[in-house]
Amino acid sequence: MEYINIFFQEVYKILFLLVPVLVSVAMIVWLDRRVWAFVQKRQGPNVVGPFGLLQSLADALKYIFKEIIIPSSSNKIIFILAPIVTMTLALIAWAVIPFSATQVLADINVGILYLFAVSSLGVYGIIMGGWASNSKYPFLGAIRSAAQMVSYEVSIGVIIINVLLCVGSLNLNDIVEAQKNLWFVIPLFPMFVIFFISALAETNRPPFDLPEAEAELVAGYQTEYSGMMYAMFWLGEYANILLMCAMGAILFLGGWMSPIEIYPFTLVPGAIWLILKILLLFILFALVKAIVPRYRYDQLMRLGWKVFLPLSLIWVIFTASYLFYFNLLPTN
Amino acid sequence: MIAHAIFFYLFSFIAIVSAVMVTASKNTVHSVFFLILDFISISCLFIMIGAEFLGMIMLIVYVGAVAVLFLFVVMMLNVAQQKNQWFASEASSGHIPVGLIISTLIFFELIIVIGGWKYKPDLFDLNNSMTNFNLSNTHSIGQILYTDYIHVFQISGMILLVAMVGAIVLTFRKREGVKTQSYLKQISRERSEGVQIVDVETNKGVKIDD
Numbered sequence: 001m002e003y004i005n006i007f008f009q010e011v012y013k014i015l016f017l018l019v020p021v022l023v024s025v026a027m028i029v030w031l032d033r034r035v036w037a038f039v040q041k042r043q044g045p046n047v048v049g050p051f052g053l054l055q056s057l058a059d060a061l062k063y064i065f066k067e068i069i070i071p072s073s074s075n076k077i078i079f080i081l082a083p084i085v086t087m088t089l090a091l092i093a094w095a096v097i098p099f100s101a102t103q104v105l106a107d108i109n110v111g112i113l114y115l116f117a118v119s120s121l122g123v124y125g126i127i128m129g130g131w132a133s134n135s136k137y138p139f140l141g142a143i144r145s146a147a148q149m150v151s152y153e154v155s156i157g158v159i160i161i162n163v164l165l166c167v168g169s170l171n172l173n174d175i176v177e178a179q180k181n182l183w184f185v186i187p188l189f190p191m192f193v194i195f196f197i198s199a200l201a202e203t204n205r206p207p208f209d210l211p212e213a214e215a216e217l218v219a220g221y222q223t224e225y226s227g228m229m230y231a232m233f234w235l236g237e238y239a240n241i242l243l244m245c246a247m248g249a250i251l252f253l254g255g256w257m258s259p260i261e262i263y264p265f266t267l268v269p270g271a272i273w274l275i276l277k278i279l280l281l282f283i284l285f286a287l288v289k290a291i292v293p294r295y296r297y298d299q300l301m302r303l304g305w306k307v308f309l310p311l312s313l314i315w316v317i318f319t320a321s322y323l324f325y326f327n328l329l330p331t332n
Numbered sequence: 333m334i335a336h337a338i339f340f341y342l343f344s345f346i347a348i349v350s351a352v353m354v355t356a357s358k359n360t361v362h363s364v365f366f367l368i369l370d371f372i373s374i375s376c377l378f379i380m381i382g383a384e385f386l387g388m389i390m391l392i393v394y395v396g397a398v399a400v401l402f403l404f405v406v407m408m409l410n411v412a413q414q415k416n417q418w419f420a421s422e423a424s425s426g427h428i429p430v431g432l433i434i435s436t437l438i439f440f441e442l443i444i445v446i447g448g449w450k451y452k453p454d455l456f457d458l459n460n461s462m463t464n465f466n467l468s469n470t471h472s473i474g475q476i477l478y479t480d481y482i483h484v485f486q487i488s489g490m491i492l493l494v495a496m497v498g499a500i501v502l503t504f505r506k507r508e509g510v511k512t513q514s515y516l517k518q519i520s521r522e523r524s525e526g527v528q529i530v531d532v533e534t535n536k537g538v539k540i541d542d
Contacts, residue, residue: 003335078365109468113388120396124368127400131361131407143404150400157392170385170470298513 014095017105021094024275025238026056031279032238032286039290059231066227071133074224078132083225083232086125090239093118097246098173100256100270111172112160115247119156119202122240123149126204126211129233130221141220144297145204145211151304152201158312159195162188163251165319168330176255178330185252191315192252194308196284199244201304203237205285207292208300241285242278249277340380347373360406368399385470 030045030053037044045055070076096111098104108114123146130142164170166187167178185192201208212220222233249255254277256270295303323329350369357363371394378387467475477485532538 075361078361108384110384110388110470113385113392117388117391117396120392123396123400127403127407128365139407143407146400146404150397153396170468299515302515 013105017094018091021091021239021242022235025235025242026060027053028242028282029056029059029234029238031282032289035283035286036290039287063228063231068227068229069224071135071224073134075132075134078128079224080229082125082129082132083229083236085128086122086236087232087239089118089122089125090236090243093243094246096172097243097250097274098176098256098270099274101173101177103271104173107171107173110170112164112170112175112251115172115243116153116157116160119240119243119247120149120153122202125233125236126221129225133221133224135224137218138221138223141211141217141223144217145221148204148208148210148300148304149202151301152198152308155194155304155308155312156198156202158309158316159191159198160251161316162191162312162319165316165323166330172250172255176250176257179254179257180261183252183254183257188252188315188319191312192248194312195248195252196281198304198308199248200285200288201300203241203244205241206289207294209294210297210300242282245278245281245285246274248281249274253277253281336380340377343373343376343380346370347377360409361403364399364403364406367402368395371395371399383469385468385473 033055034044034052045052048054048058070079093115095105096108096114098107098111126145126149127142130138130140130145133139163175163184166184167175169175169178200206204211210220211217212222217223222230225233256274258265258268258270258273347370350366350373353366354363354370357366371390375387375390375395378384378390528540530538530540
């Protein structure tokens with residue numbers, strides 16, 4: 001009986017986290033299209049509901065009623081598993097995101113490693129989808145994307161080490177608390193820029209959307225997918241983008257901390273600040289999509305391995321020696 | 333405790349079954365996927381005994397990087413040809429004695445290790461080591477790895493570096509006749525050398541050398 005109670009409590013907590021995440025993923029798709037449209041002096045989706053807010057809902061409805069086509073020569077189990085893997089991985093990572101000092105589903109000691117691990121597993125959904133489709137364009141897209149995501153993960157890992165040197169803990173709440181006086185975006189600004197660009201590449205956003213470059217690969221790994229399975233890939237992708245924004249907000253922008261620690265601002269709950277920071281980062285993501293042209297594949301690889309990796313490694317050595325010589329290394 | 337036991341048996345069952353399926357499944361790509369499942373359930377087991385750092389590193393290194401490369405290589409190979417070679421063909425039957433010898437050796441090694449652990453438990457007594465139980469296990473690993481075992485740690489780093497350099501040297505070759513783009517050249521192009529304004533006469537056209 002006791003177990004059942006605990007079980008239901010946990011299920012309620014998980015639903016309280018996942019339903020808002022899914023709703024905000026739908027809203028974020030609308031925001032993305034809207035920002036993109038405004039940059040190009042268009043209106044964007046503005047018909048369904050007020051300001052077109054219900055556009056994503058209408059799209060989802062359309063996808064649900066479409067037929068799911070499974071290619072006869074595909075590897076059916078893996079073909080069906082691929083969007084599920086993408087979606088699940090994008091959602092389970094939210095378990096460790098702290099919305100305030102106490103509002104976190106799982107306050108684990110290795111929170112940042114968990115986030116990093118889950119985001120590095122995200123590549124499997126794409127590889128599985130591309131390979132199981134048994135078709136040229138999806139396969140090429142999947143291979144490109146695997147190489148791209150593995151490359152940019154390396155520099156994201158090194159950037160995380162930079163932050164960890166200043167914090168001295170892998171717990172996400174500790175990382176947020178360590179930024180009480182100074183957000184890490186100020187001392188580690190170059191790392192923030194590299195993290196932002198690597199996050200673009202890691203989530204296959206333009207200008208690094210080579211896995212689905214429509215001019216070369218039709219739609220990359222998604223080519224053979226239709227109906228709700230395509231929508232799941234799509235949702236998973238946007239949930240991943242939101243996750244990377246949340247990671248950036250926690251690592252560099254002080255997570256749920258209010259920007260100014262004076263009276264009226266401290267009343268606002270931490271979740272609101274975190275959401276505002278995530279939105280800020282996401283609008284930057286959307287603006288980049290509208291402004292920057294797509295990279296060529298060799299340029300992308302060169303940027304990852306020859307520019308970002310050495311730069312972030314040098315910055316690790318710089319941060320470590322600075323902290324060491326001024327005796328600022330965190331101790332506990 | 334019951335819940336703990338249930339999860340332990342669940343994860344170990346998945347780990348063993350997927351380990352068997354790695355060798356038994358006919359499709360090589362499926363084997364790699366089972367290997368990934370195996371890694372994931374083993375890292376879940378690590379987390380269950382409280383070694384959350386090891387579990388996460390297992391996920392990041394093995395599943396996030398090594399298995400991706402496995403998958404890459406296996407997908408690029410011509411899988412269709414090797415599909416039906418399981419025990420049936422003459423080419424693979426030559427490997428069975430060697431495989432048997434190696435697996436018996438590994439089996440006896442495991443028995444020796446587990447036996448030593450069982451009959452001489454004070455060999456790895458936690459109380460004798462300098463483990464501080466108040467620290468998280470990330471901290472304790474760091475404190476032991478970077479103090480007592482710093483030389484071993486650095487030697488293993490050197491070995492990895494040598495392996496990396498060796499792999500690059502083995503695969504590096506100068507290829508002739510490949511067109512590569514020079515970034516400096518591309519960026520430093522000026523308008524004056526890239527654009528030329530020509531008066532075109534009607535019905536005659538113009539010839540530009542390039």
